[in-house]
Amino acid sequence: MSAPSNMRVFVPCDALSIALGADEVADRLVAEAASRSLDVTVVRNGSHGLFWLEPMVEVEVDGVRHAYGPIDADDVPELLDAGLLEAGPHRTSLGPTHSIPELERQTRLTFARVGVIDPRSLDDYLAHGGFDGLRRALTMAPGDVVGEIETSGLRGRGGAAFPTGIKWRTVLGAPATPKYVVANADEGDSGTFADRMVMEGDPFCLIEAMAIAAHAVGASHGVIYCRSEYPHAIATLEYCIDVAPQHGWLGSGIAGSGLDFDIEVRVGAGAYICGEETSMLESIEGKRGMVRPKPPLPALEGLYGKPTVVNNIITLASVPWILANGGAAYSAHGVGRSSGTLPVQLAGNIRRGGLVEVPFGITVRELIEGYGGGTASGRPARAVQIGGPLGAYFHDGQLDTVLDYEAIAAAGGLLGHGGVVVFDDTIDMAAQARFAMEFCAAESCGKCTPCRIGSTRGVELIDKIVIGERRSADVAQLEELCDVLEHGSLCALGGLTPYPVRSAMQHFPEDFGLGDRNSDQNFEQKVGESN
């Protein structure tokens, strides 16, 4: 039998895959293939997001990708012996990638290419529908492009869930020039990594989206503000921003049109608050990341005081699909006012952690149990934090809540950026509430007194409640403090820190020495009604 020729073997270059050993696997594959004189090209793709299977190795045979995982570098010789290049059976075989159950059941619109393509290859991007959205947008009037986004019902995926079309319409209508497009890649919420996966797995999609936004609102300059904790994403973005103008996809006269638009990558410096849009604008301008009061809206007076579109990475990454397939096709997914899909990130103490893109409307339980497979520790799940460090903690009885913006809000939480962090029954919820206040104190920009000082007072009060010398008075004072934070802060950091604190106290009172929510009928009235 002759050895197969020009085979493509895929090993992800995604940061988490690398953190699990993907570079070693790729190096070993190259070395083994060379020593066996095999005609193999090792392609570094993004990750499909099935992280319990990473590092995942795929081989393309007759146009079908077959997956193996998780693979250790030391498995590589035996994997080749087993006939990797003919998709031969091995103890790590997962079958055709597209039929892995956790992937097959997803609805991948925004993440359609992530894991599939080589993120640095413009040819790969074009071969998978890349720039179709921009091509169509350039044939349309700016107002019609905005109209397509309005039709899609797309809402900001960064957390605020503001309708993207309205934001773009505002910038389009603003008379001042120049206008800017800012991509918020300061993905600081614990339990979230969808932005990182797009930047590392499908970076040209972000470039395409920003160019569409530029055409829609009349912007000439774009900035991607990426957090410094993502060195791999930064390197990939910088590479692609260098490549795109050489092929006419950035710069002057994009794709033969009259659109002139360039993009610069700015790197954050470890400040969580810079994920807040006005703080980010200050940071891009070279200043301390102090939150600005709104109004004026950034849409009218944003970067350097000019009209600015500020969108989250996932919001933007949804745009090319919408333009290529139509806003109505997008809004056909989802429920109620939450249209389209949400890339959910399963994290924390979970057996099958990773990225799950599904239409809005799935229950939290289906995500955690159906996709996630329960806790990694095998112990019962006790608490689930949805929406990052400013999101509420949910208890087991709330897991049938449907995942959409309104339903999560009605359950006292917020969907945020779609991060879902699972905790098992060893977690101390008083410590989690304390951490929420501590985090607020550490990351406050210092502009608003409730956030700057109240957060430290909150830590002290939670300590006092746990010690329990004058518990009911301290609980009342913490409640009052939470009210002040919620209503007296300019931005979401101070305004939402009460969410994890109150929900922890309300749903897990026993951890605060406040009796059991199941045995104390009056408890809910005593502690948390105001939430």
Place this chain on the structure above:
Amino acid sequence: MIRDRTLSKRRQPERPSLPADQASIVSAVLAANQLDPTRLLVVLQQVQHELGFVPNDAVGQIAVGLGLSRAEVHGVISFYHDIRTEPAGRHVLKVCQAESCQATGGRALTQHIQDVVGCELGDTSADGAITLEAVYCLGLCAASPAVMIDERPIARVTVARIDRVVESARSAS
């Protein structure tokens, strides 16, 4: 009396300045950023990349170069966790303190790392090999707990794994 103090202050020698080699690096960074004050954070990041930290004695030069006050430059330096005013150890180990890692034993792991390295988060080990830093999320949350040494991410960290990482960081130059 007050007037005398003002005069004596005027007669004070210049603030200490950077060694010439460092000053020329700072100058080059300022020039590469067109002396643009809106690029202050970029300037600080590039100075830190070149020198390993932003020396206090560089503040004046950066302020003059960008047409800002020393207070404005200091304000930006002190705002951002990444910008350091002292040199770090030979390796920087960032240990995630955020919720996803807390859910997977991150608090105990952090304690173990501090014990093994021999310093608290925010400090450098006595032999100068490792600086420990707290970080709030590395985006590796599907396989927590996570750390990053220099720019190398490590996920699903165990005690045995971190011991090997610390050991090799100590022995490497």
